[in-house]
Amino acid sequence: QSALTQPASVSGSPGQSMTISCTGTSSDVGRYNYVSWYQQRPGKAPKLMIYDVSNRPSGVSNRFSGSKSGNTASLTISGLQAEDEAYYYCSSYTSRSTLWVFGGGTKLTVL
Amino acid sequence: DVQLVESGGGLVQPGGSLRLSCAASGFNFRGSYLHWVRQAPGKGLVWVSRIMRGGSDTNYADSVKGRFTISRDNAKNTVYLQMNSLRAEDTAVYYCVRDGGNYNFDYWGQGTLVTVSS
Numbered sequence: 610q611s612a613l614t615q616p617a618s619v620s621g622s623p624g625q626s627m628t629i630s631c632t633g634t635s636s637d638v639g640r641y642n643y644v645s646w647y648q649q650r651p652g653k654a655p656k657l658m659i660y661d662v663s664n665r666p667s668g669v670s671n672r673f674s675g676s677k678s679g680n681t682a683s684l685t686i687s688g689l690q691a692e693d694e695a696y697y698y699c700s701s702y703t704s705r706s707t708l709w710v711f712g713g714g715t716k717l718t719v720l
Numbered sequence: 721d722v723q724l725v726e727s728g729g730g731l732v733q734p735g736g737s738l739r740l741s742c743a744a745s746g747f748n749f750r751g752s753y754l755h756w757v758r759q760a761p762g763k764g765l766v767w768v769s770r771i772m773r774g775g776s777d778t779n780y781a782d783s784v785k786g787r788f789t790i791s792r793d794n795a796k797n798t799v800y801l802q803m804n805s806l807r808a809e810d811t812a813v814y815y816c817v818r819d820g821g822n823y824n825f826d827y828w829g830q831g832t833l834v835t836v837s838s
Contacts, residue, residue, distance in 0.1 A: 645824035
């Protein structure tokens with residue numbers, strides 16, 4: 610069981626917006642603004658999409674955005690495209706001895 | 721370009737040992753923190769370990785503490801993960817990852833598969 614809770618799967622049509630949630634606790638998501646999001650396509654390494662809750666690395670489309678409220682962080686993808694189909698993982702720094710935790714991952718299907 | 725290339729994975733029996741290597745290039749290796757993150761087949765990502773710049777400061781996930789040791793050779797731009805007392809549940813792809821400087825993981829290697837089985 611992963612430390613952060615994500616929906617197992619979400620789906621949407623091209624052009625729609627989709628939001629993926631990531632729920633933690635007051636020891637991780639709720640305590641620090643160090644939430645990041647990763648995209649992983651089959652057979653590939655993860656790619657950083659969002660860091661520090663809402664910042665995008667250079668080269669990442671502005672269709673990707675992040676936010677946080679309390680113990681829950683969210684990744685929103687606007688204008689869904691076929692190329693967005695992938696697994697998405699959230700991660701947070703924590704105050705526990707295991708310093709970083711991930712969510713179980715969400716499979717995004719673009720219909 | 722930032723490159724992280726892992727090697728050393730393979731099949732090992734329960735209780736055995738393995739050392740993973742990660743050769744880095746394209747960035748200031750000496751000034752960077754490095755991590756290992758693993759992913760069991762069909763499962764999610766799990767943080768394993770971090771090493772800071774000088775190599776003396778290290779951190780581990782509870783699940784590997786006392787069995788795994790992370791180290792680095794700044795002269796060779798290489799980070800290592802020595803894995804002892806391996807268990808079936810350690811079976812995973814192990815990724816070498818650069819710390820983005822803000823508690824995130826900004827560049828990932830392609831991973832190396834470790835299989836623990838008799």
